[in-house]
Amino acid sequence: MTGEHAALLSAAGFDLVGQVFGSTVMQIGWAGWSGCGWRPGYLGPAVLPPRSTGFAAYSSALRTGRFTALDRMRRQAVALGADGVVGVRLTEQPRDEQKREFTAVGAAVRSRGRQRPGTPFTTDLGPADVAKLLAAGWVPAGVVYGLEVAVRHDDWRTASSLGFLVGNTEMAGYTELLTHVRAQARRDFAGRVAALGADAALMSGLRSRTWAIEVGERHTDRAASCLMTGTAIARFRTGRRPVPAGLTVLPLRSSR
Amino acid sequence: MTVTTPGVPDDAMRRLAQMRPGQPTSLFTSDLSVNEFLLVREAGFRPLGLVLGSSIYHVGIQLGRWSQNRELDQLSQAMYHARELAMTRMEAEADALGADGIVGVRLDIEFKEFGSELAEFIAIGTAIQADVPPESGTWRNRHGKPFTSDLSGQDFWTLIQAGYTPVGMTMGSCVYHIAHQRFWQAMGNIGQNVEIPQYTEALYDARELAMSRMQAEAEDLGAEGIVGVRMLSTSHRWGGHTTEFFAIGTAVRPLRPDHVIAKPQLVLPLTDR
Numbered sequence: 001m002t003g004e005h006a007a008l009l010s011a012a013g014f015d016l017v018g019q020v021f022g023s024t025v026m027q028i029g030w031a032g033w034s035g036c037g038w039r040p041g042y043l044g045p046a047v048l049p050p051r052s053t054g055f056a057a058y059s060s061a062l063r064t065g066r067f068t069a070l071d072r073m074r075r076q077a078v079a080l081g082a083d084g085v086v087g088v089r090l091t092e093q094p095r096d097e098q099k100r101e102f103t104a105v106g107a108a109v110r111s112r113g114r115q116r117p118g119t120p121f122t123t124d125l126g127p128a129d130v131a132k133l134l135a136a137g138w139v140p141a142g143v144v145y146g147l148e149v150a151v152r153h154d155d156w157r158t159a160s161s162l163g164f165l166v167g168n169t170e171m172a173g174y175t176e177l178l179t180h181v182r183a184q185a186r187r188d189f190a191g192r193v194a195a196l197g198a199d200a201a202l203m204s205g206l207r208s209r210t211w212a213i214e215v216g217e218r219h220t221d222r223a224a225s226c227l228m229t230g231t232a233i234a235r236f237r238t239g240r241r242p243v244p245a246g247l248t249v250l251p252l253r254s255s256r
Numbered sequence: 257m258t259v260t261t262p263g264v265p266d267d268a269m270r271r272l273a274q275m276r277p278g279q280p281t282s283l284f285t286s287d288l289s290v291n292e293f294l295l296v297r298e299a300g301f302r303p304l305g306l307v308l309g310s311s312i313y314h315v316g317i318q319l320g321r322w323s324q325n326r327e328l329d330q331l332s333q334a335m336y337h338a339r340e341l342a343m344t345r346m347e348a349e350a351d352a353l354g355a356d357g358i359v360g361v362r363l364d365i366e367f368k369e370f371g372s373e374l375a376e377f378i379a380i381g382t383a384i385q386a387d388v389p390p391e392s393g394t395w396r397n398r399h400g401k402p403f404t405s406d407l408s409g410q411d412f413w414t415l416i417q418a419g420y421t422p423v424g425m426t427m428g429s430c431v432y433h434i435a436h437q438r439f440w441q442a443m444g445n446i447g448q449n450v451e452i453p454q455y456t457e458a459l460y461d462a463r464e465l466a467m468s469r470m471q472a473e474a475e476d477l478g479a480e481g482i483v484g485v486r487m488l489s490t491s492h493r494w495g496g497h498t499t500e501f502f503a504i505g506t507a508v509r510p511l512r513p514d515h516v517i518a519k520p521q522l523v524l525p526l527t528d529r
Contacts, residue, residue, distance in 0.1 A: 012264070012265070013264055013265035014265060083269060111265040111266070111268075111269050112265060113263070113265045113266035113269060114266065115265070115266040115267075115269040115270050115273065116269060116273065117269040117272035117273050118272060118273040118275070119272075121272055125290060129289070129290035129291075132290050132291070132294060133290055133294075134264050134265070134268055135264070136294050136297075139268035139269075139271055139272060141272060141275065167314070167316060168313070168314060168315055168316055168318075168330055168331065168333070168334030169313070169334075170311050170312065170313050170314075170337075170338065170341060171312045171313065171314055171374060174312040174368075174374070174376075175310065175311050175312045178310060178312065178376065179310060182308065186285070186306070189285065190283060190285060193283060193285070194277060194283055195277050196275060196277070197275035197276045197277050198275070198283075199283065200283060200284050200285070200286070201283075201284075201285040201286070202285075202286055202287075202288065202289075202290065202293060203285055203286065203287040203306055204287075206287070206308075206380070210368055230285065234271050234272065234275065235271070236267050236268050236270070236271035237267070247521060248518050248519075248520040248521065249520055249521045249522070249523045250520040250521070250522055250523070251523055251524075251525050252522055252523065252524045252525075253525060
């Protein structure tokens with residue numbers, strides 16, 4: 001946090017309390033992994049929709065890791081008497097084969113008013129954005145993320161080994177898999193925003209990853225994951241004057 | 257931030273203290289930045305939600321003659337078709353939300369770990385709905401579809417202020433094979449700084465094809481012009497002699513005859529950047 005940030009926060013009616021931090025190391029294994037359910041010679045080449053079943057343990061470990069890091073950061077903010085944490089950064093770091101560290105770090109702020117929010121809000125937006133939102137009648141409610149991991153059996157609709165023979169065409173199976181994980185992650189995200197009681201969300205990131213899994217003799221399946229992050233925001237009415245309108249300005253900067 | 261409303265933090269904190277799991281009916285998600293979000297609201301539009309469409313496409317190589325400049329039409333079509341699928345799927349999501357348009361669209365290509373010739377084409381934007389219809393009756397374009405625009409929220413606001421509205425994103429693609437030099441030509445150029453005419457010609461040709469395809473789309477939409485045009489040239493994974501030229505921009509139509517915008521205030525920032 002710079003002096004500029006502190007000035008922005010104080011203009012918005014907040015004081016900077018200090019940096020807060022939370023972290024946890026999770027063991028992430030593949031317990032429960034059972035392939036896509038395809039069996040050779042069983043009803044011929046299967047065309048199975050993407051399934052999330054085998055990854056329940058994996059995705060719940062990711063959820064727990066993120067939640068714990070955020071929660072520990074929030075507890076630190078409570079201990080400091082803060083009302084919120086701005087500029088939150090969530091990171092994941094592999095520590096060895098199966099261990100992953102989740103950390104959350106941000107700047108704790110306290111309102112100058114008499115009203116306390118109950119639990120401190122968290123947001124990945126920076127101080128300038130928080131100040132602008134407040135001036136427009138919106139308050140950040142919490143960092144939210146949606147997550148989904150799924151797998152799809154590789155078959156003739158996905159096999160990329162055909163190369164030349166395929167020609168230029170859409171790969172329906174892979175499109176289906178990625179569309180599925182994104183749709184689920186979006187649904188998860190929206191559900192969590194609603195569960196908070198917020199009115200809207202500003203997404204800050206949407207990351208998708210795909211990888212191959214060896215499930216048996218010369219047979220691989222494809223897994224895909226999608227993580228959507230953002231900040232839930234809530235509308236409030238001020239009993240005072242309307243929000244100042246935007247002003248068209250032309251900065252006289254030199255391009256040098 | 258020049259002015260603050262006294263009492264804002266109190267009102268805001270009270271809202272948080274009263275948070276209850278609400279009705280997710282009016283809930284929207286948007287990938288706009290805070291600046292864009294507030295400006296889109298000020299332009300008279302409400303975000304309805306994040307919309308996206310994607311397509312994983314196999315874009316192989318098409319063989320060109322080694323010593324010939326020519327368009328690789330199959331590849332041009334594949335690159336165009338894949339983007340069109342992503343855009344159409346995104347539009348379908350916006351249509352289902354009852355949107356008037358989609359702003360801040362990002363159209364990306366990402367080659368996947370699946371295989372060297374598999375790429376994901378993805379279109380992401382924020383669906384918006386206007387508070388009031390325009391004088392011309394509808395915000396949607398002449399095909400009755402929500403408009404799409406890759407302009408930022410700031411540019412969108414300025415465009416609306418100036419009395420224009422987007423009608424749709426327009427694009428044109430041309431994948432071109434540039435001839436290799438014959439042996440004696442290459443020998444002749446050693447140690448010299450000279451123009452390579454066939455290269456220059458090829459670049460002119462390919463850009464011209466991409467631009468004219470984009471313009472044809474704008475004409476089809478009945479647009480007055482195309483703004484924010486970008487001309488991208490990428491070799492993706494095809495090596496140095498095969499390049500895609502891709503033209504993309506937002507086609508616009510006028511909302512009213514005059515296009516006067518408020519005179520901007522001149523400000524002198526106290527920062528370097």
